[in-house]
Amino acid sequence: GKRKKEQDKSVPVDKENYPRKEKEKDMDDQAVYDLIAAMDQDDTCLDDEENVVKISTEVDSLSMILDNISIESIAMNTFSVSSVGSKVLDQNKQNILEVHEGDTTNIFYFHDADNKFGSHAGSVAIKLPNDELFDNDQVTRLKNEYTVSRHLSQCAAVRSAISEIELRGVPAIVLEWAPGMTLGKWISCFHSNMQSPVITENVYPSILSKDDMSIFLNLAWNISKAIADIHDAGVVHNNLTTENIIVDDSNENTSVSVKIIGLGSASFQNNNNGKSQMIRKDLTSLGFIFFEMFTGQYPFQAKGENTLLSPNQLIFELTCKVPLVIAKILLHIMEIGGYNHSHHSARDLDNNLYAIITDLESIMSSCYTQVPLGQLELTENKLYGRGSHIMELMSVCQGIGINGPSKIALISGYSGEGKSVIVKCVKEMLKETDVYFISGKFDQLQQGGPLPAINAALAEYCGHIVSQGSQNILDIRRAIMKEINNDVGVLTAVFPCLRKIIGESTANPVEVAS
Ligand SMILES: Nc1ncnc2c1ncn2[C@@H]1O[C@H](COP(=O)(O)OP(=O)(O)OP(=O)(O)O)[C@@H](O)[C@H]1O
Ligand SMILES: [Mg+2]
Structure with a gap:
């Protein structure tokens, strides 16, 4: 919108007189409204290819502060100092640019050529809630930023706070523009x-x-x-x-x-x-x-x-x-x-x-040869995170022949989960003891004969005994006969490998089931 009004341009900005309620009252409501409307309007421009669209809205009577303003919108993502620079260097115009649309606030850049705000470098940032229906929290944050910035006025790391203003009921703060x-x-x-x-x-x-x-x-x-x-x-x-x-x-x-x-x-x-x-x-x-x-x-x-x-x-x-x-x-x-x-x-x-x-x-x-840290390195043949399982299996195996009746330890898990590798590890550790470790695998694909896993385990064991000589074979045979005696034919029929130790059985076992 366009509107002209006589202004009192002679009143300088009184930086020390905060809040400046009295002067704000002088502001032309319609002009402020126009400014806000123009600020809102530029939402529609954000998708523009060039991201720089001139709204051509002249709001020329924003009290003593803003006159002959042309509002331009530059979407945040293409904003850079040079693009602003080239525009504000336009001597005859005072430009206001929306430079940042945040979650809760919008920031406008204003080239204060006549130094009406009293900025040092001639440009200010005007920060205000991005929604006319702003809530208390937004106001508190703005006021807080103002108070803290005033407190830090001697601190070069922070841009100076210039004034608190109100644009048609919307609180805003004016800060020194920080280029960059x-x-x-x-x-x-x-x-x-x-x-x-x-x-x-x-x-x-x-x-x-x-x-x-x-x-x-x-x-x-x-x-x-x-x-x-x-x-x-x-x-x-x-x-x-x-x-x-x-x-x-x-x-x-x-x-x-x-x-x-x-x-x-x-x-x-x-x-x-x-x-x-x-x-x-x-x-x-x-x-x-x-x-x-x-x-x-x-x-x-x-x-x-x-x-x-x-x-x-x-x-x-x-x-x-x-x-x-x-x-x-x-x-x-x-x-x-x-x-x-x-x-x-x-x-x-x-x-x-x-x-x-x-x-x-x-x-x-000296740093070009440094070895990066924190990279995951897996040591081959190391078992990770199985300490407790290994201890458990070890204690079962060490109890064999000591604590009461026969025992069996079963390890179950999905394929590849690490069953064999645990068994192999415990087997290695048992080499030092008098336990002889035999193993076989129950496999879905080996169901042709009965109990193939136990047969495989016993075959390994029989091979070991045979390799230890005839006296050993005799001792083991005697021990087995003493325990099983008449039924030994059942064993040799099911586990043929035992024949290497026991020999052929004379009495055929009675078949009880087919
Ligand atoms: N805790 C672990 N730390 C390091 N490597 C592991 C671990 N668990 C398993 N692996 C590795 O994963 C692979 C598969 O393990 P393994 O052969 O023991 O699985 P599995 O449970 O016996 O599988 P399947 O049921 O198919 O026989 C092996 O190369 C083994 O070294
Ligand atoms: Mg396995």
């Missing part, structure tokens, strides 16, 4: 442009190049310093993600600049036990962020999920890409693999990373 891109975007750009390592026979480890490592370390160091500054000022962030860190590396003369944003869940440190817990949570989140930065992969099962990869996977990914000493620092802050926080503060982490940066040359020179 989200760390999430920075990471995916950087990793997609990175040359993949030359694949040699030995694919792992694919350690990052010294140049890439140096860029990552510098950024990690800057981020740690930023968090340390926030912590030192008595605040914890509580929601550190790659989306809540803005990185600006566009100025080649200065080092990369880092702003921590998204302070809606931030809180003031209280001096009871919860304090270290809160700091610890920020540090762990920082570890996950650095993991993504160095490896280019999420430490979670999937993007947006909370379930971490297994410790082994995390350790392996890290030790493939970065020198051990750096991997260890990251594992420490992520509290993975039995490591816990040896870094008690972000400041310690900052110092630690600085020490690594100064020593990077020698660290890198």
Whole structure:
């Protein structure tokens, strides 16, 4: 919509006078309504191929603040500083761009050419609930972000909070614009442009190049310093993600600049036990962020999920890409693999990373031959996780001939589950004792003759006795005859191998069943 109204342009923005209710009252309701309507309207443009659609909605009378505004929409996924830059450099226009449509808030970029908001760099971010039916929680978070940002006004790691305003009843906060891109975007750009390592026979480890490592370390160091500054000022962030860190590396003369944003869940440190817990949570989140930065992969099962990869996977990914000493620092802050926080503060982490940066040359020179850790290695012929089963079977076998009547131990399980391999293992162990171990397998496919498994076991045993000489054969024969005597013909008929010891039976057994 279009609408003109006389405005009092002479009233400067009074930064100190918060909340600025009186001035907000002066705002032209219709203009604000138009602004909000135009902001809403751009939802329809998000699917556009170019993702840049000019709505051409001029809302020219938003009180003393916004005049001659043209609203343009740039979908979040193609937003970059340069695209904004080229538009705002249009001298005669003040542009407002929707730069981020979040779950609960929208962020608009406003080029404040006449410095009506009192921004330092001439551009501000206006943050407001993304739904006119905003709830209390959204308002609380906005107000919290404002309060915490004001508290951190001396902290360069956080963008300054300029004012709290109301756009037709919708609360909004105005913050200094932080140029750059989200760390999430920075990471995916950087990793997609990175040359993949030359694949040699030995694919792992694919350690990052010294140049890439140096860029990552510098950024990690800057981020740690930023968090340390926030912590030192008595605040914890509580929601550190790659989306809540803005990185600006566009100025080649200065080092990369880092702003921590998204302070809606931030809180003031209280001096009871919860304090270290809160700091610890920020540090762990920082570890996950650095993991993504160095490896280019999420430490979670999937993007947006909370379930971490297994410790082994995390350790392996890290030790493939970065020198051990750096991997260890990251594992420490992520509290993975039995490591816990040896870094008690972000400041310690900052110092630690600085020490690594100064020593990077020698660290890198020795890391290209490092063996990645955490890779699952299976040792051949080792039985995994069967300790208790082996003990059980051993104790049954050792009780043979000692405790009462005859016993039988049966092992059942699906094919391939490891029955034979357990038996083989116990057989090996029994070699040291006076138990003679014989075995046979009940097999579905060997049902031609009776009791083939026992026959196979006895055949093995008879072969062993025969190999020990005639005296041994005689002793065993006597022992068997003493126990069974007349019925021995039944045995030799069913288990022909016994004939090697007992000989042919003279009395044929009576057949009782066919
Ligand atoms: N706990 C284990 N640790 C390591 N390897 C195992 C384990 N269990 C089974 N295996 C391996 O799996 C394979 C199958 O085991 P095995 O032959 O003992 O199975 P099975 O239960 O006897 O199968 P089938 O019923 O077909 O005879 C073997 O190569 C064995 O070494
Ligand atoms: Mg088997």
